[in-house]
Amino acid sequence: MKVLFFGRPADVLGRSREIALPDDATVGGVRRALAEADPAAALLMESSIRASVDRQITDDRATLTEDSEVAFFSAFSGG
Amino acid sequence: MKVLFFGRPADVLGRSREIALPDDATVGGVRRALAEADPAAALLMESSIRASVDRQITDDRATLTEDSEVAFFSAFSGG
């Protein structure tokens, strides 16, 4: 599955990564899988890093399939 | 001396009048002289009708000469 990064996560991890759907097929599961596989991804465990599934902001309990588009991002800054 | 009217006073009295400088040569004196000479000018005695001398807003105690330009007007309404 494809995971996208925006803001501070993108600064550290680049724009996207392709990973296997973890056994814990939730947003929280993907967060932990990424952080365990790469020390640089530790920032994904910060509470300020929010997530979306298929472009809808969700919490860590949201469940995923292989086709889900997951994104992790720091605080928005528009205008 | 010339007295100008704006707003409600102008609706009733027209744009201006030429009068002799009253013995009480103050803004209040002009107010009373006009109201006594013409019943239509009674509205000048309303407290909401303000006055200016030479385009500066003043109170009724301001003193006048034959050359003063006095104006009486109702509430401003700009914008």
Add this chain to the structure above:
Amino acid sequence: MRIETRLTTETIDAAAELDRFTKAAHGAGAVVSFTGIVRGGDDVTALELDHYPGMTEASIETLASETAARFGISSLLAVHRAGTIPAGETVVFVAAAAEHRRAAFQAADCLMDRLKTEAAFWKREISAEGGARRIEPHDKDHEDHKRWMEDDGGHR
């Protein structure tokens, strides 16, 4: 601090004013504009704004200067039309530029509230039949105006 005020009996082109104002407001991060348009309907076809030459211009200048100083505004523009203004046309245009948006919003907002009750104009609504109805500030205008008097103990 750059302050420009103008009284005109001609049409006001709000977009052209904004363009010129923004181009001259070097270094500003925020520009807020207000366009006041004569509303038709209820048989109103125009507003007629009488003014007192000399006193009216001075009243607008004073309000603009006080507003710019109060909110730390880098550029402020106020263009006010007088005479007969048909429904759909612009009666007043105000623009405020500042480093940050809060000051620009407050300055434009405050200046409009003050122009409503402190700029030396007298207003009548003209109807299709040629009737004229005198308009004075509403209670709402006085309430809006009062919002700006609490912080500084009044400005008159």
Add this chain to the structure above:
Amino acid sequence: MRIETRLTTETIDAAAELDRFTKAAHGAGAVVSFTGIVRGGDDVTALELDHYPGMTEASIETLASETAARFGISSLLAVHRAGTIPAGETVVFVAAAAEHRRAAFQAADCLMDRLKTEAAFWKREISAEGGARRIEPHDKDHEDHKRWMEDDGGHR
């Protein structure tokens, strides 16, 4: 109620947007606009705004719709630029039209405060040497944003 939102990587012409918006806002008595401009200086030559296609547009649309409904706005426009925006160019333009000026001011002001913290953009300052510094909302932005959450018990 007419709501238009647009995300663009092209230059925003604030004056042209205001002109078009005001002409279409029939019957409005008040139009408030906000132009946000990239400030240079301190070695900043541009802002770089990253966005998430689809999610960003939806976030702007939601904010505009909620703002228009909340303040009873007849027309609302929000144009937001993305990509690299040189100092001196417009990053965001917002316009609100209403019957009366208070609603138009509040809507433009509130929409800007919400766009700052709720529109899905991520911002970096680009310096002359090519360096990039990540920008996140300031405390001031969060304070500004909170002003609009007191009346209605929050809108998230």
